[in-house]
Amino acid sequence: MSALATIRTDQLVHPDKLAGWREAMSLHLGRTPDHVRSIEKTRFVPIDDRPLNGRLEYGSLGNLHFCRMSCSAHRFSRELEGTSAPSGLPWLLVLQMTEVSHFEQAGSRNTLAAGEMLLLDCSRPFNVTSPRGCDYLMLLCHGLDRTLMDTREPRLDTRTGLASMVRNLITGAYTHYSQLNETSSFSLGKSIEALLINAMEQQQQATRIARDTHYYRRLRISAFIEDHLAERNLTPKQIAEAVQCSVRTLHRIFESLDGIRLTEYIWQRRLARCAQALRDSSSAERSITEIAYDWGFTSSSHFSTAFKAAYGLSPRRFREVAALSG
Numbered sequence: 001m002s003a004l005a006t007i008r009t010d011q012l013v014h015p016d017k018l019a020g021w022r023e024a025m026s027l028h029l030g031r032t033p034d035h036v037r038s039i040e041k042t043r044f045v046p047i048d049d050r051p052l053n054g055r056l057e058y059g060s061l062g063n064l065h066f067c068r069m070s071c072s073a074h075r076f077s078r079e080l081e082g083t084s085a086p087s088g089l090p091w092l093l094v095l096q097m098t099e100v101s102h103f104e105q106a107g108s109r110n111t112l113a114a115g116e117m118l119l120l121d122c123s124r125p126f127n128v129t130s131p132r133g134c135d136y137l138m139l140l141c142h143g144l145d146r147t148l149m150d151t152r153e154p155r156l157d158t159r160t161g162l163a164s165m166v167r168n169l170i171t172g173a174y175t176h177y178s179q180l181n182e183t184s185s186f187s188l189g190k191s192i193e194a195l196l197i198n199a200m201e202q203q204q205q206a207t208r209i210a211r212d213t214h215y216y217r218r219l220r221i222s223a224f225i226e227d228h229l230a231e232r233n234l235t236p237k238q239i240a241e242a243v244q245c246s247v248r249t250l251h252r253i254f255e256s257l258d259g260i261r262l263t264e265y266i267w268q269r270r271l272a273r274c275a276q277a278l279r280d281s282s283s284a285e286r287s288i289t290e291i292a293y294d295w296g297f298t299s300s301s302h303f304s305t306a307f308k309a310a311y312g313l314s315p316r317r318f319r320e321v322a323a324l325s326g
Contacts (some may be wrong), residue, residue, distance in 0.1 A: 100299030
């Protein structure tokens, strides 16, 4: 049986309390080896000049380093100097116990509320802001498959499924830590690690399925639009009903895959069809207004303005150039 070791800010003997707290975090939370500490650059700033009040409880679950951190409101940043980080650095699994914290790493920004989890890559810079203080349970995980864990979606959905089991095991381990012997502690650590990997695999698979679903639905949407471009009353509602989704989902699919709005896409496709007709010698006898009206435009002046903005030439000049080059 063992108890978690504890260190508090009021126990620090360092002449600079902030520097002493950063050092305690590096040693007892991050278990940072000397060769990494030599290039580690951290910054810890209390918010609103409030007095620093922090507590670390730490121990091990087999190969997993286990820590609970409670601290007053602050901002924290960490980075490693140099062009490349040393190999073999761990991941830090963070379970938010109370309050709200804001994390930023590799262009991804995440806000954690109580009961939520995310992974931080200790080989990359990150920033954390805890405007009302923090209370975390954290696991330092070595040996995880970096290909699997390297994700743009570091949050784990703890509401259901395997991630909720990971959360429950972590909180249970903290509550009953003093009752664990060496064998059960090691087994629990291995179980948490295996379950975490399984949860990440499950979450990534769900993400891929969602993306594939969006992609194939996007193909159906595009096909319907192409078949109905000439209809002047073509609306998002009509398209959504045809492909059996909500208008909101329709817009979200388009913006996530194409980065443009649905209505903008429709007008782009109409302009492309008009340009194709203006190039076609078999349409040479047809007026520009007729072509524009055939593809859903209701105003010749609006068509001319939109066409020139898209192709850099007026429709008339575009047709002349196409005839000369054809």
